[in-house]
Amino acid sequence: MALVSLFAALIAVFGLIPKIDLPLGVPITLQTLGVMLAGCLLGPKRALQALMLFLAAVAIGLPLLSGGRGGVGVFFSPASGYLIGWPVGAWVTGMVMHLLPRATPRGAAISAFLASAVGGLLVVHVFGVVGLVNIANLSWEQAIMGTLVFVPGDLIKCVLCATVVHTVARGLPDWRLGG
């Protein structure tokens, strides 16, 4: 329970770092890094719980999203697909991390990169595209082109996630990466 709450808090702290707004009303934030880290460090079940808790806190009106956004209204915005994709993305990241080798710090870092690319990038973007199609009424092609703008930034976040996992594997060798 403590891990779930504390990780949700870490994601909230990432939201205090200023966001960059892109066209289509979707911001680039560091909070997706929190989604990747949750999956890699907590495992699928607790990562899912941490993201569900974070979104529940946002839904009840706490300004935890980057730029001080919060409330039920954000779930109707063009970026809502990405928000709904966060818990699923964290779960998939955790599952992939759990299945990949993580015995050595280097192996864990490579696994973390792959897991966050699949869960934190691919899955979240699939949900984001569905959101853009349904809420901003874009065609699938337009939505995919729109979401591609985020991919380079998210790949950097995957590298950052792998670096953090590498540090954790060295600093806390008894930590069970991937749950």
Next chain:
Amino acid sequence: MGSLYSDHPTWLHGVPAGVKLAFLALLGTGVFYTHALAVLLASTACCVLIFASLGRATLRAKPLLMGLVLASVLIGLFHLYMQQPWVGAVSVLRLLCTALMGMALTLTTRYNDLLRVLEWLLAPLRVLGVQPERLSMQVALMLRFTEHFFVVWRRLDDAHRLRTGKAGGFKILAPLTLHMLMAARRVADTLHVRYRR
């Protein structure tokens, strides 16, 4: 950490949280099923009137409102550029309708009341092992640690700045995470001893 709730009293403050949430759920479903511009225009006009009737309470939502206006303008311009003005109008009206009512709910409902509704909604999941009463404790823990980690982030950044003369940026991400994981272990042990969970 403060919520977006506004203390300035309005007529909507008196409406129970569950009723407001149910209305929002119905409205959200309704506007996403209809494509009739007249219906959407009427719904948006009603939502704008309801939101405007909250008066000074809406001042707290000014940054959110600016974001909503920006998103609406961008979506509208994009569809105009793609020569789909009708699609653009439908999208913008749906967005305005639901987002304004979402903001109205947030501004006029205490988070404890919404938490109680969430716990009530989660109650049927008790058969699957979910404990809804934990939700409020977890939210409280999360808020306490959001402030704590922000202070830790600032301290790490200051220390990095003193050593190197530059801001820490992403370099302090790993030490922050390590600090958080160690804190999580201590808190988990304390909770286990105190509550056996």
